[in-house]
Amino acid sequence: MESSNKEKQEALDKRYIRMASIWAENSYCKRRQVGALIVKDKMIISDGYNGTPAGFENICEDDNNVTKPYVLHAEANAITKIARSNNSSDGATMYVTASPCIECAKLIIQAGIKRVVYSEKYRLEDGIELLTRAGIEVVYIAASNGQPAADNQ
Numbered sequence: 001m002e003s004s005n006k007e008k009q010e011a012l013d014k015r016y017i018r019m020a021s022i023w024a025e026n027s028y029c030k031r032r033q034v035g036a037l038i039v040k041d042k043m044i045i046s047d048g049y050n051g052t053p054a055g056f057e058n059i060c061e062d063d064n065n066v067t068k069p070y071v072l073h074a075e076a077n078a079i080t081k082i083a084r085s086n087n088s089s090d091g092a093t094m095y096v097t098a099s100p101c102i103e104c105a106k107l108i109i110q111a112g113i114k115r116v117v118y119s120e121k122y123r124l125e126d127g128i129e130l131l132t133r134a135g136i137e138v139v140y141i142a143a144s145n146g147q148p149a150a151d152n153q
Contacts, residue, residue, distance in 0.1 A: 012042070016095040017119045017141050019044075024074070024097050027051050029060035031067060032098070036074035038082065038113065040092035046085070048077030075104035079111045089113050097143070100127040109134045119143040 016037055024035030027049040038046040050073050052058060060071045072080075075096055082089045090112035098120045100108060105127035108116060115137040131138050 013095070013117050013139065013141060016044075016093075017097070017117055017143075020095040020097050021119065021143070023047055024049050027060075027074075028058040029067070029071065031061060031065065034074040034096065034098045036078040036094060036096040038078050038089050038092050038094050040087070040089065045087040045089065045092065046078045046081045048072075048074045048079075048081060050074045051077070073101065073104050074098075075100055076107055079107050082111065093117060098122055099125070099140075100131065102126045102130055105130040105134075109136065115139070117141060 016039055020035040020037045022035070023037065024033040027033040027035070029050050032050070034050045036048045037044050050071060051060060052068070052071055056070070059068075061067055075094065078094065079089065092111075092113050093115040094108060094113050095117045097118065099118045099122045100116065101122070101124065108131060113136065116131055117139045119141050120143050121140065128138055
């Protein structure tokens, strides 16, 4: 029975990470599009993608193709949406297409999210290390084929 539940969770993880990937397409950023979903009790309670704050122009990079300093990450957008709703992210899972940076990892910890599933590794792993240190379950699912990677943490 336990392996059946694990298989069901893996299937759900693959679906939600694909949905986060589709959600990333809403981003106007040219260098990198990132999507995030927050799921609790099999319900998507928030979503986000990287981009400029509400009311700003939808241009993420400057003339030199450098990301503007006020661009919000997908995780931050999803978490701040929770703050404006009646939902709670306490105990939820975040699905994000890129591994969280250290700043987003801090927000994830403070939001009470207990599990993070991501599909693209970033050159810096300090965000992943901080999440693990905080006791948050971190799962990597390769973006290429949707199969869980051998190095699940």
